[in-house]
Amino acid sequence: MIQFENVSKQFEDGTKAVDKLNLSINEGELIALIGPSGCGKTTTMKMINKLLLPTEGSIYINGEDISKVDEVKLRRNIGYVIQRIGLLPHMTIEENIALIPKLKGWTSEKWKPRVDELLNLVGLDPNTFRHRYPLELSGGQQQRVGVIRALAAEPPIILMDEPFSALDPISREQLQDELKRIQEQIHKTIIFVTHDMDEALKIADRIVLMREGRIEQIATPDELLQSPANTFVEDFIGVHRRGVSENKEMKTIESLDLLPISETNHKTLLIDSKSTIKEAIELLLTYRAETAVIQKNDQPIGTISKDLLLTELANLSMKGGTINE
Ligand SMILES: Nc1ncnc2c1ncn2[C@@H]1O[C@H](COP(=O)(O)OP(=O)(O)OP(=O)(O)O)[C@@H](O)[C@H]1O
Ligand SMILES: [Mg+2]
Numbered sequence: 001m002i003q004f005e006n007v008s009k010q011f012e013d014g015t016k017a018v019d020k021l022n023l024s025i026n027e028g029e030l031i032a033l034i035g036p037s038g039c040g041k042t043t044t045m046k047m048i049n050k051l052l053l054p055t056e057g058s059i060y061i062n063g064e065d066i067s068k069v070d071e072v073k074l075r076r077n078i079g080y081v082i083q084r085i086g087l088l089p090h091m092t093i094e095e096n097i098a099l100i101p102k103l104k105g106w107t108s109e110k111w112k113p114r115v116d117e118l119l120n121l122v123g124l125d126p127n128t129f130r131h132r133y134p135l136e137l138s139g140g141q142q143q144r145v146g147v148i149r150a151l152a153a154e155p156p157i158i159l160m161d162e163p164f165s166a167l168d169p170i171s172r173e174q175l176q177d178e179l180k181r182i183q184e185q186i187h188k189t190i191i192f193v194t195h196d197m198d199e200a201l202k203i204a205d206r207i208v209l210m211r212e213g214r215i216e217q218i219a220t221p222d223e224l225l226q227s228p229a230n231t232f233v234e235d236f237i238g239v240h241r242r243g244v245s246e247n248k249e250m251k252t253i254e255s256l257d258l259l260p261i262s263e264t265n266h267k268t269l270l271i272d273s274k275s276t277i278k279e280a281i282e283l284l285l286t287y288r289a290e291t292a293v294i295q296k297n298d299q300p301i302g303t304i305s306k307d308l309l310l311t312e313l314a315n316l317s318m319k320g321g322t323i324n325e
Helices: 041-048 071-076 093-103 108-121 139-151 169-186 197-203 221-226 231-240 277-286 306-320
Strands: 002-010 016-025 030-034 056-061 078-082 157-161 189-194 206-211 214-219 270-272 291-296 299-305
Touching (some): 002 041, 016 041, 016 056, 016 214, 030 041, 041 056, 041 157, 041 189, 071 078, 078 139, 093 139, 108 139, 139 157, 139 169, 189 197, 206 231, 214 221, 221 231, 277 306
Parallel strands (some): 030 189
Antiparallel strands (some): 002 056, 206 214, 291 299
């Protein structure tokens, strides 16, 4: 249904964000695009709704080359959810959700019940939320509205760029479950960008792991875990996969034995003691740090090393049992 044929995107400054990508996405499939920051996930996604144009190659939707399709028309048939939601603050929740249906010419007899149906679908009572403004909702509620707004006009394709990454772990798990449940009902073609391997393993039919604009592996979650194509895939899964059960994965730094603080300077990475072990490891990896100072109520209480956290994570996996194994 969506086909990338030798698609490359080179920006004007010479950056090659996507490099000869070949990918076929089936109708009704939920594909997770994952990979290190800067590997080309967002660029790949934005070429599907022509927010960006390829510098080489072609993209086909249902066999039609999208370079020949009017972009306004194209986008009305492609839902788009981004991390920071993008709800319009001066419009009510109802107006936000009904925006595209109205643009498509739906009458109020058609879009009003649709708004209620969608709000119910994500557990928001229409009578309570219909007339509220986005800022009168919590982050998780706004994100739910972001998701259903993308579904409102029943587009066959939905693009989701790290839609849940700004949420706390509990809302995030809930929304992942809701998305899975909704997808079982609606069977849309969904391209879902994420940084989180657990999220990808949980929700995707197939996972596309990218590096430097190229695809390292395309596989179902089980295949990816069982037969990683190369050491990059193996390492990526290893680091990004908690492999711990739900309670264990919530284990925070606070519960660990910290080392005394030797020296700190303004460059020292600070991590809150309420962070989970996984969050702390991600921070250390992101900032390429070996150690960090742990703070509680903004006061330093000790230091921790990356090695210790990785050991702790490995212990948890052994005790907690792993996913999909
Ligand atoms: N407008 C632009 N001009 C120049 N380079 C760009 C532009 N947009 C993106 N890039 C570069 O293209 C590469 C891919 O960017 P892209 O946003 O697709 O990455 P990503 O995989 O979505 O990363 P992240 O996980 O951080 O969101 C990066 O090196 C980025 O700096
Ligand atoms: Mg991105």
